[in-house]
Amino acid sequence: MRFTPDHEWVRLEGELAMVGITEHAAAALGDIVYLEIKAPGTHLAKGDILGVIESVKAASEIYAPIAGTVSEANTCAIDDPTLIGQAPEGEGWLARLQPSDSSEIDELMDADGYRALLDSLGAEQ
């Protein structure tokens, strides 16, 4: 699993890249009430808006961690957004992408790198 500075994770499963938000992001958002993902077939450059996630107190855009085409949204999470809060790195995944170039994933942070990022954010506070 790899991570972005925007607190998303991405993981290759077969040919498709699975995308979600991190435990840290889910905790920061709080009670999640809404998920919207771009329609399947939408082509996204890296950093394009993949969707929107809303809690009662915040709204955040989700950015495509890599370039690719939306293959599938997690309809279970759309129907019951609490899934995202309960298991952000499991059942509460957000979308699957068909990567344009799956090697882009390797350029993202690994778990240690992401932990270091969180530590530095904590230190700033």
Place this chain on the structure above:
Amino acid sequence: MSAARSIDKSATGFADRHIGPSPSEVAHMLDVLGLDSLEHLIEGALPASILDSAPLGLGAALSEPEMLRTLGAIAAQNRRMTSLIGQGYHDTFLPPVIRRNLLENPAWYTAYTPYQPEISQGRLELLFYFQTLIRDLTGLDIANASLLDEATAAAEAMALARRVATTRANAFFVDCQCHPQTIDVLRTRAEPQGLELIIGDPDRDLDPAAVFGAILQYPGTEGQVRDPRGCIRALRDAGAIAIMAADPLALVLLEPPGELGADVAIGSMQRFGVPMGFGGPHAAYIAVRDRHKRALPGRIVGLSIDARGEPAYRLALQTREQHIRRDKATSNICTAQVLLALIATAYAMWHGPDGLRGISKRIARLSMSLASRLRAMGLVVEHAHFFDTIVVDTGEATADIHARAERQGINLRHLSATRIGIALDETSNGETLDQLWQLFAVHWSDRAAGEALPVQADDALPPSLRRTLPLLEDPAFHRYRSETAMMRYLRSLADKDLALDRTMIPLGSCTMKLNAAAEMTPIGWPEFADIHPFAPSSQVTGYRTLITDLEAYLAAIGGYDAVSLQPNSGAQGELAGLLAIRRYHRSRGEGRRDTCLIPASAHGTNPASAQLAGMRVVVVECDKTGDISLVDLQAKIDLHADTLAAIMLTYPSTHGVFEEEIGEICRRVHAAGGQVYLDGANMNAQVGLARPGHYGADVSHFNLHKTFCIPHGGGGPGIGPIGVKAHLAPFLPGHVVLGGSGAVSAAPFGSASILPISWAYIRMMGDRGLVRASAVAILNANYLAARLQPHFPILFQGRSGRVAHECIIDLRGIRDATGVTVDDVAKRLIDHGFHAPTVSFPVPDTLMIEPTESEDLAELDRFCDAMAAIRSEIDAVARGEIEIEASPLRHAPHTVRDLIEPWSRAYPRSAAIPGGGAGATKQYWPPVNRVDQGYGDRNLVCSCPPMEQYSKAAE
């Protein structure tokens, strides 16, 4: 400009009643702060560089009877007429049971926006019915809890259409039969967004492929009822959004927009019992199809559940709004028109669907009679199909008819040199028709006089557009038909809510000060209430005097050269001010200037308004002390020097501190060619002490509903006039009816009928009373800060350890150490009978407290004692004596049901409410337990279920 001006040792007359603390209480509080005078407090709190010791020139204070007499004489200069002008404003009859129990009842008008749902269930319930009323009238799926006026609602609908339309077209079509003021505001709002407006006849000029949306007026401003189905179908086929601006009283009889295929409907609810008031305030509505609900602007009330799983109302989908989404919000709307929406709802409940149909049918029948008789006299009545408004070709007799009408006390609409418009309303009757016939009979022989007219249709509505959709079947619109029932219903709702008539509402940045009865009285005078906004200026001398006076007072207080009273909310003021800046830059050939610097701590409306004004938002960071970082400011100025349009500042800052560097900040922005917009939300800390226009600002808005005593009305009305320096004066909003352009509101003077409140406040306080009020507001905040400091950390303080007129207490450390949240504290305050302070603004997990000058020492102490008691409960959690989940903090607020049920909690029943119930007769009991915010957003319900669901439930 260095020493504070002298402040009276005691207030007299009205000021003494408005200001809570007595002279001896002031002395005591100063003593607690280690000070010997209010002057010393002021000199410590405000930077010497901005202190302004010159008098305001507002003169001596008037007593209450003197004010009422003086204002009465001004009101008497307005001439009440039978107003048949129409154009979106109609006379109406406000049922006295609603006037007395709602409009004139402080339990309703002194309430705040219902952010704290547990103490707001009464008005939330009525707003929920407002949304049900609008849903039924329009035949659409979901309505919000009101917008500011019909013209701004049209602009909001245009912006919504731009967001949701699937077409890439950049033009918006406007029916030339829209009200002129609607077209004017659409022009104002389209230009900075780079949208093209196409104005024309929809049946002739509309090319659906060329537009992302279109707005059609129904019936048209000249009264004609046209079938819009063809246009709507064509728009939908092209992927464009069809918007209808519809008259709600006409919709009682006409097929509604939803049935005609429209995506969006907007309109004004004024004629549902709300006086014309020379233009406002009134509630506008907006309703949309379910698929567009996330693009809706403004407040939406939704049904959720409380901690017991019982139904409870609260504001829904707040993530759309400016306080969360900032420059990406669906709108800059912050205030709604709650009080007026509530009146319209009660009016609909009082009449019920049958009563409303009776009213509408009567108006339609009278209009039909009028048209038939005029036709019989040989006049040409232009349209075959109309509801309440007709257009008559009067040729060369036009001027004479207008002159005769005015002599008889009747206003007709001036459409052109040869055409007159006549709009009938709820108050029209046979006598009105007789007067009208006589006007025309002078020029056209009344052949039909004395004869019965031939048998005619009941109305002139087209058969194909008669309403088939049921209306207001919910029991709530059938239950309160006797006055006893209505009186008790309104009382029962008011009893559920906490307003200023029961407790201090210490909301930071909201300035919940006294709304005195003497200030409120004049708004009910018919000479102010029953005036059409487009009445000839010769009839509104009183309003002109009032407006000129108030403009002068605000200019003096703000240090400005000109004032516009048109913006009908603070956010509208921001937009008007930024548009003035935009036009100023363009007038100098510097149209490239489109960058707006906004501190991270700004109100969410600031970036949302900047976006609407066509500006790019660049955020300026604050430093650790909460002040704007001069380093970051300089960096951002340098980076955007070429495009710098403005900075938007709030002063004193949203952190509740008078920043020392305010003058320097203004100088640097000016040096780079930018303008300074100073958000006047916190004006209450500086009236008579410092003037923005003197220390560097170019434009400000004043929140008359904060500093100048207009009540919050449970979430509106608000008024946001702007003051400007002379170089911006040419760019203030104009109005099409006054021969200008660039309007930001439907009416030339916005919500004119409530201006007497601020006029009365300023005149009764006088120069010295206003200064003392500002000083005591600062004293009260500093006293609270001093008393709370042993229990909670105070987040930001100025140079001398002083705060301004509000203070922020920081709960982040407590949250991390104990799990107690800012919500736990806010809800526990309800058990103490308090409305919570502002929660998590401008800093997450803090409370911002603003007591205002109106609260006396006893109420301040009661609040501090409550906070100290809460701190001891937090400490018990910290010591591990009780789990946070099991504590009274997490279970707050407590309901009667909690206390009468078998008790199995980890704390004693007597600990549930303060004093163990010793003050039971004073205890406020919330009607619901803590409301689950997330549940309601995941399961959105914004209006009463249709009747089928009731019958299913009964089966």
